[in-house]
Amino acid sequence: MTILDIRDLTIRTAGGRVLVDGLSLSLAPGQRLGLIGESGSGKSLTSLAVLGLLPEGMAASGSVELAGTQVVGASERRLAKVRGRDAAIVFQEPLTALDPLMRAGRQIAEPLRRRGLSGTELRRAVLAALERVLLPEPERIARAFPHEMSGGQRQRVALAMALACEPKLLIADEPTTALDVTVQAELLDLLDALVREREMAVLFVSHDLAVVAKVADRVLVLKDGRAVEEGDVRDIVTAPREPYTRALVASARQLESALDRRSGR
Numbered sequence: 505m506t507i508l509d510i511r512d513l514t515i516r517t518a519g520g521r522v523l524v525d526g527l528s529l530s531l532a533p534g535q536r537l538g539l540i541g542e543s544g545s546g547k548s549l550t551s552l553a554v555l556g557l558l559p560e561g562m563a564a565s566g567s568v569e570l571a572g573t574q575v576v577g578a579s580e581r582r583l584a585k586v587r588g589r590d591a592a593i594v595f596q597e598p599l600t601a602l603d604p605l606m607r608a609g610r611q612i613a614e615p616l617r618r619r620g621l622s623g624t625e626l627r628r629a630v631l632a633a634l635e636r637v638l639l640p641e642p643e644r645i646a647r648a649f650p651h652e653m654s655g656g657q658r659q660r661v662a663l664a665m666a667l668a669c670e671p672k673l674l675i676a677d678e679p680t681t682a683l684d685v686t687v688q689a690e691l692l693d694l695l696d697a698l699v700r701e702r703e704m705a706v707l708f709v710s711h712d713l714a715v716v717a718k719v720a721d722r723v724l725v726l727k728d729g730r731a732v733e734e735g736d737v738r739d740i741v742t743a744p745r746e747p748y749t750r751a752l753v754a755s756a757r758q759l760e761s762a763l764d765r766r767s768g769r
């Protein structure tokens with residue numbers, strides 16, 4: 505069974521410039537795929553295309569099948585059914601997903617309400633969602649506005665929102681890049697535990713191989729909108745075949761050894 509099956513996905517601007525070129529990938533329940541590549545390689549556009557969220561004027565062709573629904577060319581009505589239930593997304597900047605003028609609790613309640621929860625049941629489900637992402641004082645956080653929380657807390661709230669409807673696929677687009685290193689490590693551990701518990705499939709987008717290696721089992725390397733290499737995360741890290749992947753691995757190693765040297769001082 506596959507949750508996500510992308511065949512020959514091509515994304516073009518209105519002017520005809522090809523930004524993602526003939527990409528294919530698939531994900532089964534519980535599988536975690538890291539999508540890696542430098543800035544501008546097409547990672548974010550690919551993840552947005554999975555939910556039919558491409559920016560105005562951009563067109564996708566090929567096939568994106570999400571839990572049996574063809575996303576390419578689907579109507580907004582159809583896409584609304586798929587979003588949240590079949591796949592949910594967490595962005596690099598939690599404020600992209602959070603409404604600055606709405607308390608956290610109400611934002612988490614929104615997708616749950618659409619699923620038919622109300623009253624006490626809804627309130628309980630909101631607090632449970634906040635507890636699940638290990639936020640201390642869930643009642644206080646539920647009443648807080650986004651600006652009253654730290655970056656790490658905001659990202660946990662965004663994660664709680666994404667997981668509220670128990671999606672089959674979680675798309676995480678650089679979810680920890682904006683956080684400091686300690687908070688980043690905590691969030692990656694949390695993500696790991698939550699998706700493991702639910703056998704959720706994960707598409708993890710990052711430019712950082714070290715981060716991807718913590719979360720993903722497989723890696724697909726994108727360069728200029730094309731897949732240049734795909735494989736088991738260990739194989740890619742220990743024996744990259746393509747020159748571009750070798751360069752990514754080498755720069756990750758350089759960073760690691762530089763940090764080791766610093767901590768050894």
Ligand SMILES: Nc1ncnc2c1ncn2[C@@H]1O[C@H](COP(=O)(O)OP(=O)(O)OP(=O)(O)O)[C@@H](O)[C@H]1O
Binds near residue numbers: 547559
């Ligand atoms: N709204 C847009 N209009 C025009 N071009 C865009 C738009 N969004 C992205 N692009 C272009 O599409 C290409 C791929 O962008 P994308 O955001 O998918 O890259 P990325 O690999 O996710 O990079 P980053 O890590 O910087 O987010 C880039 O050349 C980018 O300039």
